[in-house]
Amino acid sequence: xxxxxxxxxxxxxxxxxxxxxxxxxxxxxxxxxxxxxxxxxxxxxxxxxxxxxxxxxxxxxxxxxxxxxxxxxxxxxxxxxxxxxxxxxxxxxxxxxxxxxxxxxxxxxxxxxxxxxxxxxxxxxxxxxxxxxxxxxxxxxxxxxxxxxxxxxxxxxxxxxxxxxxxxxxxxxxxxxxxxxxxxxxxxxxxxxxxxxxxxxxxxxxxxxxxxxxxxxxxxxxxxxxxxxxxxxxxxxxxxxxxxxxxxxxxxxxxxxxxxxxxxxxx
Amino acid sequence: xxxxxxxxxxxxxxxxxxxxxxxxxxxxxxxxxxxxxxxxxxxxxxxxxxxxxxxxxxxxxxxxxxxxxxxxxxxxxxxxxxxxxxxxxxxxxxxxxxxxxxxxxxxxxxxxxxxxxxxxxxxxxxxxxxxxxxxxxxxxxxxxxxxxxxxxxxxxxxxxxxxxxxxxxxxxxxxxxxxxxxxxxxxxxxxxxxxxxxxxxxxxxxxxxxxxxxxxxxxxxxxxxxxxxxxxxxxxxxxxxxxxxxxxxxxxxxxxxxxxxxxxxxxxxxxxxxxxxxxxxxxxxxxxxxxxxxxxxxxxxx
Numbered sequence: 001x002x003x004x005x006x007x008x009x010x011x012x013x014x015x016x017x018x019x020x021x022x023x024x025x026x027x028x029x030x031x032x033x034x035x036x037x038x039x040x041x042x043x044x045x046x047x048x049x050x051x052x053x054x055x056x057x058x059x060x061x062x063x064x065x066x067x068x069x070x071x072x073x074x075x076x077x078x079x080x081x082x083x084x085x086x087x088x089x090x091x092x093x094x095x096x097x098x099x100x101x102x103x104x105x106x107x108x109x110x111x112x113x114x115x116x117x118x119x120x121x122x123x124x125x126x127x128x129x130x131x132x133x134x135x136x137x138x139x140x141x142x143x144x145x146x147x148x149x150x151x152x153x154x155x156x157x158x159x160x161x162x163x164x165x166x167x168x169x170x171x172x173x174x175x176x177x178x179x180x181x182x183x184x185x186x187x188x189x190x191x192x193x194x195x196x197x198x199x200x201x202x203x204x205x206x207x208x209x210x211x212x213x214x215x216x217x218x219x220x221x222x223x224x225x226x227x228x229x230x231x232x233x234x235x236x237x238x239x240x241x242x243x244x245x246x247x248x249x250x251x252x253x254x255x256x257x258x259x260x261x262x263x264x265x266x267x
Numbered sequence: 268x269x270x271x272x273x274x275x276x277x278x279x280x281x282x283x284x285x286x287x288x289x290x291x292x293x294x295x296x297x298x299x300x301x302x303x304x305x306x307x308x309x310x311x312x313x314x315x316x317x318x319x320x321x322x323x324x325x326x327x328x329x330x331x332x333x334x335x336x337x338x339x340x341x342x343x344x345x346x347x348x349x350x351x352x353x354x355x356x357x358x359x360x361x362x363x364x365x366x367x368x369x370x371x372x373x374x375x376x377x378x379x380x381x382x383x384x385x386x387x388x389x390x391x392x393x394x395x396x397x398x399x400x401x402x403x404x405x406x407x408x409x410x411x412x413x414x415x416x417x418x419x420x421x422x423x424x425x426x427x428x429x430x431x432x433x434x435x436x437x438x439x440x441x442x443x444x445x446x447x448x449x450x451x452x453x454x455x456x457x458x459x460x461x462x463x464x465x466x467x468x469x470x471x472x473x474x475x476x477x478x479x480x481x482x483x484x485x486x487x488x489x490x491x492x493x494x495x496x497x498x499x500x501x502x503x504x505x506x507x508x509x510x511x512x513x514x515x516x517x518x519x520x521x522x523x524x525x526x527x528x529x530x531x532x533x534x535x536x537x538x539x540x541x542x543x544x545x546x547x548x549x550x551x552x553x554x555x556x557x558x559x560x561x562x563x564x565x566x567x568x569x
Contacts (some may be wrong), residue, residue, distance in 0.1 A: 144402075163402065201399070214529065226373050226419045227401060227410050229337040234404045260397075 023081025275541030290430030293378030305492030446543025
């Protein structure tokens with residue numbers, strides 16, 4: 001069976017709320033019923049049928065084709081199945097998702113993976129601000145799962161994160177890992193200012209030494225970390241070979257907060 | 268009745284009587300194989316018999332760096348006791364005193380089962396609040412700060428109640444040297460079988476026991492029927508020309524693995540043939556009333 005595919009016919013005149021289009025919601029619906037689902041975000045009613053050419057049958061694997069940055073809430077609160085986005089995604093991509101898999105070939109807007117608690121999001125391009133951060137109305141950021149951003153991440157990456165793993169292939173903005181409670185962020189390139197601001201627990205792993213470090217982090221020197229080998233092994237086994245090595249400079253902080261978090265700057 | 272023989276060595280038509288045990292496996296890694304082995308040997312020391320050691324334990328096999336979670340050389344260790352509560356206590360004490368303490372070590376689960384035993388979940392308290400919990404691939408690991416860096420220890424490991432202890436073969440021969448050499452061969456062959464260990468010194472026990480004693484409070488005593496120096500005084504099981512008897516005891520995670528190990532052991536013992544001085548291979552049992560697992564030698568070599 002081919003994936004249930006939604007091809008955007010033209011530029012929508014308003015932002016869209018794509019959250020009804022999840023495998024769990026669509027699996028028992030007939031094509032007519034799917035086309036009647038409302039995806040508009042204004043008083044001008046818009047349905048799936050108005051905007052998308054719907055093809056394919058397998059609702060456990062959804063494909064969105066030609067989407068742009070106004071397509072919000074793709075895979076929000078996802079609980080199962082797989083979504084592939086061949087285009088860009090708007091805000092709230094996979095926000096509060098619990099399980100399943102989302103793959104975006106383009107870039108994503110703000111709050112990608114915000115407050116997600118499980119599952120897997122892979123964004124080939126960039127992510128906006130607060131990726132893996134706190135969803136509006138929530139108290140905690142990302143709680144579990146894996147968020148991979150191939151390009152750059154905006155500011156407040158992983159804000160108030162409570163668990164899970166974030167990988168940023170490009171640069172990250174200011175306040176990366178701000179007020180983090182637990183979890184791990186792996187930053188392959190540069191970060192902005194104030195990384196780890198208010199860090200309580202959790203790990204920020206830097207492959208490149210940050211230009212500016214908060215003065216409220218204390219140095220433990222360069223040490224061996226078997227944990228890094230464990231991570232490297234897992235990354236390799238899951239098809240993301242990233243050479244971490246076993247040595248890193250450990251900075252503990254934020255001493256202005258609980259101070260049990262760490263920055264590991266690979267040596 | 269024709270006698271069973273392999274290369275002239277008589278296989279006595281009897282059976283090994285074995286008991287249900289609870290067993291677990293953990294993986295110990297270290298900067299090199301030598302240190303993984305040191306940690307594993309220390310942890311499995313004084314673990315020959317549950318009678319007085321509290322547990323039976325041994326090294327199952329060595330692991331190459333590509334077989335371990337942290338890409339370092341490692342060792343798989345098996346630990347057995349008679350019930351789950353004892354297994355938990357033995358695991359905590361042995362890993363806590365012998366692996367946590369060993370330079371550069373790390374410790375991971377070696378079995379995945381629905382129910383599990385605490386591993387890092389109890390050892391983490393050594394970190395005195397500085398321990399760090401990390402989830403990797405859905406599994407929780409504890410990073411416990413120690414003087415040489417960090418002891419990485421998985422939260423829990425699985426265990427099985429289908430383990431079997433006390434699989435055995437007895438080797439009879441015309442000289443001590445011949446029996447020892449044959450048993451060494453057998454232990455080597457059994458080493459290749461997965462899921463089993465031979466917990467006694469070098470895998471061999473020379474003081475097989477019977478249940479009970481003439482002395483009050485002595486629960487096990489020497490197996491006089493197999494003592495060559497007592498042939499004239501007791502109801503001996505030994506022909507006059509037998510000079511020594513040694514036993515190989517096998518514990519395994521499954522009954523099937525014990526059978527495979529016994530088979531490998533028997534063929535390795537008989538390999539040299541009767542000409543090298545081994546006369547009989549038999550097995551220890553208590554008449555079949557005590558243990559539910561009976562490994563008949565005839566079926567095992569078939």
